[in-house]
Amino acid sequence: MRIGIDIGGSHIGVGLINNGKIIKMEERLLTREYRANIKESVVNIIIELLNKIIEEEKVNLHDIEFIGIASPGTISNNIIVQATNLGLENFDLISELQKYINLPMQIKNDSKCAALAEKYYGNMQQYDDCIFLCLGTGIGGAAFLNGEMLVPKRVSGFEFGHMVINKGGRQCNCGKRGCFETYASIRAFKNKIAEVLDIDNDFSGEYMRENLLDLNNIKVKEVVEQFVEDLSIGICNLIDIFEPEAIILGGSFSYYENTIVYKMLLDKIEDPSSRFNKTKAPEIKVAKLKNNAGIVGATIQI
Ligand SMILES: [Zn+2]
Structure with a gap:
């Protein structure tokens, strides 16, 4: 058995x-306090x-082989x-936690964890060459070639959210302008x-999908x-670079499968004029593990 920890926003x-x-x-919940x-x-x-979990599930610490942490x-x-x-x-964080629990631990970026879980x-x-794109507060992801997640030697990399799709565009938290995630x-x-x-932007994702995405409203339709x-520009850039068999869309977007947004996205990506290679577009799917992908993927050791 393993312990997965997901540190979210x-x-x-x-x-x-x-x-x-x-x-x-x-x-x-991470409250203000x-x-x-x-x-x-x-x-x-x-x-x-x-x-609490160890006590309630009557688990012996010796039976835990590994603790994995997903962090933004x-x-x-x-x-x-x-x-x-x-x-x-x-x-x-690991050194701090090991003052209390002496078990092997690993910490990974949350999008990479979600990608591993998928x-x-x-x-x-079923895919050897595939891309995971985590769409939420920002955009993260990972690339797999020949079944292996690509892990650069230098720094973590694969910051798909920070490829520029609009020169001189919106200011991003990373310091650049026009990043995909903005x-x-x-x-x-x-x-x-x-x-x-x-309106205030404090509505839930579910409320937005069910009540606000009304394409009869011309302003909403434009947005x-x-x-x-x-989204399709970023995805097609990734298709042109990696030529994956599939792109899996995770994070909050995993709940968009039955929406018009998803249907419109598929049409756009299928359109040959969006991509360099005019062959059939790769499979575009939403993530299966939805919000649990991070915590599950944290327990996969790389
Ligand atoms: Zn950026």
């Missing part, structure tokens, strides 16, 4: 995982939730180098919908068309 989840199946999961002292809070919450941001040598949304910088247990299993992340999409409808176009 708004919550921390800890799960007991066996062969990719979640046996038990506990979550805690917790955020005020984020490093200490992250350590305390993880230890607390972990102890840049991870290098098992250290959180930078997780801007959480305000974490050069944080050696490759091992989800919709990428146009095609779910957050960017939601903000734009809120802007044209002149949807623009979002689909921007």
Whole structure:
């Protein structure tokens, strides 16, 4: 058995995982009080939730072979180098946790974890050459060639969200302008919908999909068309570079399968004028593990 830990922008989840199946999961919201002292809070919450699971499931620590952590941001040598949304910088979470639990641990970028989960247990299993694109607050991802996830020697890499799709465009958190994620992340999409409808952007993703994506509203239609176009530009860039057999769309976008947005996206990518090679486009699918991909993928060792 393994322990998976998912540090999200708004919550921390800890799960007991066996062969990719979640046996038990506990979550805690990262409230403002917790955020005020984020490093200490992250350590305390993880230890607390972990102890709760071990106690309730009557697990012996000796039966846990490995603890895997999924974290947003840049991870290098098992250290959180930078997780801007959480305000974490050069944080050696593993050393902190090992003061309490002496087990092997590994920390990986959350999009890479989700990609591994889809490759091992989800919709990428049957493909050797495939791309995972995680669309949420930002855009992350991973590339697999010949069945192996590509891992650069230098720094983590495969920051698909930060390829420029519009020169001199919107300011990105990374310091560049016109990055893919400033146009095609779910957050960017939601903000734009809120802007044209002149409402606060605190509605849920579910509410947006079910109530706000009404193409009879001309302003909404324009936003949807623009979002689909921007998203397809990034995806077609990846197709031209990697020629994958499949691209799997995860993160919040995994809930868009039955929406007009997904249908429009497929049409756009299938259109030969969007791509260099005019052969049939690769398979475009949504992720199977949805929000659980990060915590499951954290337990896959690379
Ligand atoms: Zn950027």
